[in-house]
Amino acid sequence: MFNLSIKLATAAIAVAAGIASPAIAGQCPKPGSMDLANAPMMPKGVTDMVISSVDLGPEIGVDGRQLRTRRLVVQPGGIVPLHSHKDRPALIYTLSGSITEYSTACGAPIEHKAGDISREADSLSHYWVNHGKVPAVLLSSDVFHGK
Numbered sequence: 001m002f003n004l005s006i007k008l009a010t011a012a013i014a015v016a017a018g019i020a021s022p023a024i025a026g027q028c029p030k031p032g033s034m035d036l037a038n039a040p041m042m043p044k045g046v047t048d049m050v051i052s053s054v055d056l057g058p059e060i061g062v063d064g065r066q067l068r069t070r071r072l073v074v075q076p077g078g079i080v081p082l083h084s085h086k087d088r089p090a091l092i093y094t095l096s097g098s099i100t101e102y103s104t105a106c107g108a109p110i111e112h113k114a115g116d117i118s119r120e121a122d123s124l125s126h127y128w129v130n131h132g133k134v135p136a137v138l139l140s141s142d143v144f145h146g147k
Contacts, residue, residue, distance in 0.1 A: 034102055045076075085124045
């Protein structure tokens with residue numbers, strides 16, 4: 001009986017903690033989808049440097065693909081134009097600054113701040129704009145088609 005009481009109390013604390021915890025930063029604030037018909041199609045104020053990559057053919061038999069990590073610096077007013085993640089999953093870590101994402105997977109813009117990570121998969125289409133006053137520095141790790 002004592003063990004059952006301890007287990008129930010532990011479960012109650014876990015549930016209460018889960019209910020009281022804040023929303024995860026950098027997540028979609030409004031379910032739905034955004035119309036991206038007028039999305040920017042050209043980059044502006046962005047530098048993109050491949051830090052390292054791994055050819056996935058010899059590693060795991062996925063020919064023509066690389067796992068790569070890039071460092072992107074998006075200047076204030078800079079734009080990462082509309083692009084798709086169909087068959088190209090990625091994780092984006094905001095190292096410093098902040099950047100706003102406009103996505104088909106969310107009904108409102110998503111603000112990403114330093115320390116946030118963004119999951120990009122499932123045929124997501126989106127673009128990013130730096131509305132801040134300082135550069136946004138991002139680390140992008142993706143499965144890339146080609147060399």
